[in-house]
Amino acid sequence: MPHPDAAAWRRVLSAIATSESMEHHVLQPLLLSYSSHHEAVRVLTQHSADEQRHAGLLTGYLRESLSFTKMKPTKSDQIFYHVLLPSIRFLVKKRPLLGFSLLYFYELFSVQLYAQLRKKAEKQKLVELESLFRQIEKDEFRHIESMKTFIQQYSTDRIHRVWLSAFLWLFRLDIHMGKYALYNRSLRKQFRRLGIDPDTVINKSSWRALTQCRDLLRRPMQ
Numbered sequence: 001m002p003h004p005d006a007a008a009w010r011r012v013l014s015a016i017a018t019s020e021s022m023e024h025h026v027l028q029p030l031l032l033s034y035s036s037h038h039e040a041v042r043v044l045t046q047h048s049a050d051e052q053r054h055a056g057l058l059t060g061y062l063r064e065s066l067s068f069t070k071m072k073p074t075k076s077d078q079i080f081y082h083v084l085l086p087s088i089r090f091l092v093k094k095r096p097l098l099g100f101s102l103l104y105f106y107e108l109f110s111v112q113l114y115a116q117l118r119k120k121a122e123k124q125k126l127v128e129l130e131s132l133f134r135q136i137e138k139d140e141f142r143h144i145e146s147m148k149t150f151i152q153q154y155s156t157d158r159i160h161r162v163w164l165s166a167f168l169w170l171f172r173l174d175i176h177m178g179k180y181a182l183y184n185r186s187l188r189k190q191f192r193r194l195g196i197d198p199d200t201v202i203n204k205s206s207w208r209a210l211t212q213c214r215d216l217l218r219r220p221m222q
C-alpha cells in the first residue's frame, strides 16, 4: 500500500498484534485452574483461539498490505511479554481472579482502541483494515462479557481489591503512552501521526478501563 501513513500503521498494528498473541500467557493458567469445569474450558479455549486469530489477522494484514514482518521484539516486548507476563502464570493459576481481572482490563481498553483505529481506517478508506477491526471488536465484546461473568463469581475484600488494583496499575504501564512513558515513545509518535492523541485518547481509555474493572471488583458477588 503506498500510503502516506503506512509507517504509522505498521508500528501500531505490529504492537497490537504482539499484545494479542501474548494473551495466552494468562489464558493458559486459567484453563488449568478451571480444567474440571466443562463450560469454563469451552469459553476459555474459544477465547484463546480468538486471540491467536486476531494476532494472525493483524500480522497477515501487515505482511500482505504493508509489506512488514516483525523481526525482533521491542524493549517493551522484552520486559512485559518475555519477563513479566510469563512470570505471572503460576500466580494466575493459584489466583484466577488476577487473570480474569487482567484480561477484563485489557479487553475494555482494546475495544476503545479498536474503535478509534476503525474510524481512522474508515476515514482513510482502508476498507479491508476497517472490516478486520470490526471482526476483532465483535469478539472482544464477547470476551468482556465472559470475563465479567467469571469475575462476578468471586467476592473481594478491601485489601484484596487494593492488591488487585496495584497489579492492574503495573500492567497499565504496558499501554501507558503519557509524556514520560519509557518504552512507548515511538508508538506515541505514530499514534499522533494517525491523528489519535496518546494523552487524550489512549491514556483516558486505559484509565476508564481501570476504573470499570475496579468498579466490577467492588460489586457484591452474584
Ligand SMILES: [Fe+2]
Binding pocket: 020, 050, 051, 054, 136, 140
Ligand atoms: Fe483480541
Ligand SMILES: [Fe+2]
Binding pocket: 051, 107, 139, 140, 143
Ligand atoms: Fe479479547
